[in-house]
Amino acid sequence: MNETTAASASASATDAAEAGDAPVVVGEGVRKSYGDVVALDGVDVTVGEGEVFGLIGPNGAGKTTLVRALTGTTDAEGTIRVLGSSPSAVDPQRIGLLPQSFDPPERLTARELVDYYGGLYEDAREVEAVLDDVGMADDADAWYETLSGGQKRRTCVATAIVNDPDLLFLDEPTTGIDPAGRRSIHRLVERLAAAGTTVFLTSHAMDEVERLADRVALLRDGGVVAVGAPADLIADHGGRPRLEVEIDGSPPDDGALETASGALDGVGTAATAGEPEIGATADELEIEATADGLRVLGVRPEGIGAVVDALGEAGVEFESLTWAEPSLEDVYLRLTGEEYSPRAGGGVPDDSLDDGGDR
Amino acid sequence: MSRTSRVLTEATAAARSFLRRRTAVFFTFFFPVILVVIFGALVRTQPTGGGLFAEPAGYYIPGYLAVVVLFTPLSRVGSEIARHRDGGRFEKLATTPLTRGEWLLAHTLVNVAIIGAASLLILGLVLAVTDAALVVSPALLVLPVFVALAVALFCGLGAVLGALADSQDGVIAASNTVALPLLFLSETFVPPALLPDWFLPAVAASPLTYFARGTRAIVHEPGPWVGDLAVLAALAAGFLALGAYAVPRTD
Numbered sequence: 001m002n003e004t005t006a007a008s009a010s011a012s013a014t015d016a017a018e019a020g021d022a023p024v025v026v027g028e029g030v031r032k033s034y035g036d037v038v039a040l041d042g043v044d045v046t047v048g049e050g051e052v053f054g055l056i057g058p059n060g061a062g063k064t065t066l067v068r069a070l071t072g073t074t075d076a077e078g079t080i081r082v083l084g085s086s087p088s089a090v091d092p093q094r095i096g097l098l099p100q101s102f103d104p105p106e107r108l109t110a111r112e113l114v115d116y117y118g119g120l121y122e123d124a125r126e127v128e129a130v131l132d133d134v135g136m137a138d139d140a141d142a143w144y145e146t147l148s149g150g151q152k153r154r155t156c157v158a159t160a161i162v163n164d165p166d167l168l169f170l171d172e173p174t175t176g177i178d179p180a181g182r183r184s185i186h187r188l189v190e191r192l193a194a195a196g197t198t199v200f201l202t203s204h205a206m207d208e209v210e211r212l213a214d215r216v217a218l219l220r221d222g223g224v225v226a227v228g229a230p231a232d233l234i235a236d237h238g239g240r241p242r243l244e245v246e247i248d249g250s251p252p253d254d255g256a257l258e259t260a261s262g263a264l265d266g267v268g269t270a271a272t273a274g275e276p277e278i279g280a281t282a283d284e285l286e287i288e289a290t291a292d293g294l295r296v297l298g299v300r301p302e303g304i305g306a307v308v309d310a311l312g313e314a315g316v317e318f319e320s321l322t323w324a325e326p327s328l329e330d331v332y333l334r335l336t337g338e339e340y341s342p343r344a345g346g347g348v349p350d351d352s353l354d355d356g357g358d359r
Numbered sequence: 360m361s362r363t364s365r366v367l368t369e370a371t372a373a374a375r376s377f378l379r380r381r382t383a384v385f386f387t388f389f390f391p392v393i394l395v396v397i398f399g400a401l402v403r404t405q406p407t408g409g410g411l412f413a414e415p416a417g418y419y420i421p422g423y424l425a426v427v428v429l430f431t432p433l434s435r436v437g438s439e440i441a442r443h444r445d446g447g448r449f450e451k452l453a454t455t456p457l458t459r460g461e462w463l464l465a466h467t468l469v470n471v472a473i474i475g476a477a478s479l480l481i482l483g484l485v486l487a488v489t490d491a492a493l494v495v496s497p498a499l500l501v502l503p504v505f506v507a508l509a510v511a512l513f514c515g516l517g518a519v520l521g522a523l524a525d526s527q528d529g530v531i532a533a534s535n536t537v538a539l540p541l542l543f544l545s546e547t548f549v550p551p552a553l554l555p556d557w558f559l560p561a562v563a564a565s566p567l568t569y570f571a572r573g574t575r576a577i578v579h580e581p582g583p584w585v586g587d588l589a590v591l592a593a594l595a596a597g598f599l600a601l602g603a604y605a606v607p608r609t610d
Binding site: 068071072074075092093095096097099100101102103104105106107109112116117119120121122143159163164 | 364365368371373374375376379380385445446447448450453454455456457462505513608
């Protein structure tokens with residue numbers, strides 16, 4: 001079994017041990033249904049102490065339900081241990097939660113909200129320090145309802161960290177936040193993690209998870225499809241570097257595609273003869289049609305020029321070129337079956353995942 | 360942080376939230392004032408015995424008070440629960456040390472303060488615009504206790520309605536459905552003599568009846584009120600416990 005994939009033995013204790021000390025979150029066979037709809041279908045998850053654990057997946061995959069199950073705000077089947085206790089018995093002082101859908105009293109100011117939630121705990125941080133952490137110190141006297149979407153979300157994040165938790169659940173913390181605000185939240189998560197706080201982060205922002213998470217679990221249809229370090233997931237499932245070739249005019253027909261493919265075959269031959277290497281091997285170069293032009297897979301940066309020359313010699317005129325490395329977003333798209341594939345007419349079929357050992 | 364501190368923290372936030380909703384504050388006080396003006400000053404008891412109301416004006420003081428101790432807690436607590444549920448606030452609070460009972464207690468305290476002030480306003484207005492006279496006696500000191508217990512009782516019932524209804528609209532509809540029959544069939548505005556005998560057990564089953572009887576024995580027709588106070592206290596405790604249990608903790 002691939003080290004980074006898991007359906008039944010998703011995030012093992014070994015993983016957690018690698019990530020930190022004793023696991024602070026353990027879920028085994030977690031199941032939850034709403035009527036006939038299965039939200040969680042036997043999820044196994046383990047999060048180590050001090051780890052930033054990312055949870056990604058499509059809408060409806062079960063991310064929020066899993067957060068609720070782990071925080072004890074919904075009842076679920078299976079074994080769940082949080083900080084050594086059942087979710088309902090864990091010391092609330094040690095837990096912080098930012099629910100996905102959270103709308104605090106709208107006619108309290110940001111300062112009053114942080115003070116209010118802090119006042120419910122035995123021991124709370126200084127309100128001003130918390131506001132400063134989330135970048136709300138200058139707007140703390142405005143009523144919540146008058147704040148922008150990003151300011152509201154940052155205020156909500158502040159209410160989740162006011163008790164200085166050991167384990168912090170952030171369910172889509174940067175939704176609706178502008179880039180500057182997102183960065184302040186990212187820095188906050190990094191500071192918390194550096195100080196030893198375990199962070200359970202769900203997000204649709206793949207760059208965010210890739211940057212922040214030590215390990216990532218991908219949830220689909222209530223089950224864990226893959227789990228591992230972002231770099232490992234990308235290496236195993238992200239695919240190869242690609243060169244997007246935007247062609248002026250109508251999309252290439254099969255004839256043009258064949259011509260371009262033939263040209264690249266020549267490039268591959270040249271590469272093996274000592275020309276600049278454009279792929280790991282000549283055989284790895286692939287070409288496919290997209291809505292705007294062509295996509296050449298397996299191209300290294302130093303091989304872009306050779307590919308361009310070959311396409312030019314084949315009579316392929318293009319408007320722009322975009323080269324990209326595989327990212328966590330590619331992993332997500334591939335493993336969730338949402339990868340855009342104009343030729344296939346949509347997602348990657350489930351059986352294609354078998355190559356990666358998933359599900 | 361002690362239980363008292365948590366309750367005060369929650370109550371402070373709830374009070375601030377309410378007092379900053381000017382429309383809600385205005386109508387909380389305006390609604391009973393309108394009733395007093397309409398029924399007490401316009402459709403009042405005539406000196407000759409005519410008019411809609413057959414009893415002396417002082418008889419209806421408990422009825423006017425009942426309007427606020429019944430309607431306001433039912434709708435406010437019910438709506439607050441719906442608002443909390445819709446905004447994911449209970450999900451958040453479930454991970455704090457605040458318990459459901461503490462939450463309800465805090466919101467009950469806020470309602471007691473608000474409705475206490477509204478009751479004082481109503482009492483003054485009734486005395487000012489109707490012929491009602493207040494019986495002044497040491498028992499008058501117990502009147503706030505009756506008000507507080509009735510508010511607590513209906514806060515508990517409001518919590519149950521809020522938990523059962525799936526929306527704020529549903530809460531309002533359910534509150535009105537429960538409150539209107541209670542208001543008029545609990546010895547408040549309609550004397551039991553005007554009701555059929557077979558209905559009197561239903562009057563006795565209404566919690567508001569004990570509020571009306573007890574307060575009337577204090578402000579209008581001096582008489583025993585301790586029994587009514589005891590029943591009201593027991594019912595308040597029961598409904599508060601039921602309401603605390605009903606307050607949502609999970610989804």
